[in-house]
Amino acid sequence: MERAGISDLRDRERGAARCGPPWVSSAGWRGLSAFQWFALACGLAAAGSLIWIRPDLIAPLLVAGAAATFLAVSSWRVALVILSARPAGRRDPAAASEPPPYTVLVALHDEAEVMDQLVERLARIDYPQDRLQGLLILEAHDTPTITAALAARRPAWLEVFVAPPGRPRTKPRALNCALPHVTGELLTVYDAEDEPDPLQLREAAARFAADADGRLACLQAPLRIRRMHRGLHASPFLDRQFAAEYASLFETALPGMARLGLPFPLGGTSNHFRVDVLRDVGGWDAFNVTEDADLGFRLWARGWRLGVIARPTWETPPGDLSDWLPQRARWLKGYMQTWGVHTRRPWRLGARGVFALTMTVGAGVVSASVNGPSLAWVTATVLVAAMAGLPPQTPALALSVLILGAASAWLSCAIGARRAGVPYGPTDMIAAPAYWALQSLAALHAGWRLVREPFAWDKTRHRRDAPVSATAPATAHAALDETAPNRLSAGHAAAPQPVA
Numbered sequence: 001m002e003r004a005g006i007s008d009l010r011d012r013e014r015g016a017a018r019c020g021p022p023w024v025s026s027a028g029w030r031g032l033s034a035f036q037w038f039a040l041a042c043g044l045a046a047a048g049s050l051i052w053i054r055p056d057l058i059a060p061l062l063v064a065g066a067a068a069t070f071l072a073v074s075s076w077r078v079a080l081v082i083l084s085a086r087p088a089g090r091r092d093p094a095a096a097s098e099p100p101p102y103t104v105l106v107a108l109h110d111e112a113e114v115m116d117q118l119v120e121r122l123a124r125i126d127y128p129q130d131r132l133q134g135l136l137i138l139e140a141h142d143t144p145t146i147t148a149a150l151a152a153r154r155p156a157w158l159e160v161f162v163a164p165p166g167r168p169r170t171k172p173r174a175l176n177c178a179l180p181h182v183t184g185e186l187l188t189v190y191d192a193e194d195e196p197d198p199l200q201l202r203e204a205a206a207r208f209a210a211d212a213d214g215r216l217a218c219l220q221a222p223l224r225i226r227r228m229h230r231g232l233h234a235s236p237f238l239d240r241q242f243a244a245e246y247a248s249l250f251e252t253a254l255p256g257m258a259r260l261g262l263p264f265p266l267g268g269t270s271n272h273f274r275v276d277v278l279r280d281v282g283g284w285d286a287f288n289v290t291e292d293a294d295l296g297f298r299l300w301a302r303g304w305r306l307g308v309i310a311r312p313t314w315e316t317p318p319g320d321l322s323d324w325l326p327q328r329a330r331w332l333k334g335y336m337q338t339w340g341v342h343t344r345r346p347w348r349l350g351a352r353g354v355f356a357l358t359m360t361v362g363a364g365v366v367s368a369s370v371n372g373p374s375l376a377w378v379t380a381t382v383l384v385a386a387m388a389g390l391p392p393q394t395p396a397l398a399l400s401v402l403i404l405g406a407a408s409a410w411l412s413c414a415i416g417a418r419r420a421g422v423p424y425g426p427t428d429m430i431a432a433p434a435y436w437a438l439q440s441l442a443a444l445h446a447g448w449r450l451v452r453e454p455f456a457w458d459k460t461r462h463r464r465d466a467p468v469s470a471t472a473p474a475t476a477h478a479a480l481d482e483t484a485p486n487r488l489s490a491g492h493a494a495a496p497q498p499v500a
Helices: 006-017 034-053 055-083 112-122 143-151 171-181 200-209 236-259 275-280 291-301 321-342 350-388 396-420 426-452
Strands: 102-108 132-139 158-163 186-190 216-220 223-225 271-274 305-308 313-315
Touching: 034 055, 055 236, 055 350, 055 396, 102 112, 102 171, 102 200, 112 143, 132 143, 132 171, 143 158, 158 171, 171 291, 186 200, 186 275, 200 216, 200 271, 216 236, 216 275, 216 291, 223 236, 236 305, 236 321, 236 350, 236 396, 236 426, 271 275, 291 305, 291 321, 291 350, 321 350, 321 426, 350 396, 350 426, 396 426
Parallel strands: 102 132, 102 186, 132 158, 216 305, 223 313
Antiparallel strands: 186 271, 216 271
């Protein structure tokens, strides 16, 4: 497919304009709904009355509220670890005799460096070639990536699709540009650095075919972290914590919520959709910088279910702090957008949907915001007491709740890491609070960006993976590469499966 002409770009721009949720359900509208104004007024009135009538109760109530919140989140995290285990004797659905047409979308921007690697990995997908459609969605101004895509040795089913210029310049807008041109019945989204299991599409197709009530709209594949490149941008501390964090999310939290039949924020890649349902809900919100999180709850609000599959997609960690921080700030900014959008009319989600939104998106933003101050408070209390030669005067309730919260996070990471084959030991547990504290820095940056540049997309740079020499000396951070499994997690598969 040659580079799109002017008329093609105009047609694609009109197609993209027809996609997206209604304006009241979009992050593009930055105002508060009537319900949000009412809730805010009630909250301020209650706080003002308390300050006026019983100011002595403010501190105890804040401590009790924070303790109850931490206890609820910690208990929820432990419950998901238990629920995420796959029931004994459960069998995967049989493969469909005639696989449905499938479309693979990959939105790319400034990715010339990894183009050959991406195309090579997509070419390994094990699915009937005559039923595959692939679109590499590129920005019209991104000449280096367009040139690299056209020069790559693409399989016949993989085309180059040039999105028209427009605003906002985000991944969801690019996906919306391509959605009217999708020919498959099912659709998945991958990122530039992804290496999907070759049989992932077949598993998703079988799961959709086995859906008894026809209300399953989306399946999320687990994302697993392994670093194949070395160099100045490798960060042993951040890489290992990032990998364990992903394992906690995709091996325990999301499978547990799917088991309960609750909605959850989708991952940014390896989502598998029914195309007709995706079009019916308007595709992606071009103004939300975590369009995946928003879409999961939007599907639920329309009466659809979400699920998970077992075959993973491997990714590389973002790298050092200069790469990790903008990415994490964008994620948290998108979570703030998603919270704002879905609390405009929370009754559309129902009680179970609001609970899931609170325990995922809401708890994610709050925990990221308070991790750093909490750690600083505990550290300062201990240091001041030590310098004065006195025992720390830390409230027993607050300290107990903090310890319980940390223990539940360690448990979730440890179980998830074991299932995903990610290294996570005592040293990683000891270092974890420092990683959690860094998230408060990202949350502060996210709040600032939400006010100043709400729709700006802080892109993560992706680097080509370099093969590791067998004779290279071992390093402290080599474990992510050496232990990254070519298998399915024990919690979700009956037996290991090699990757072709």
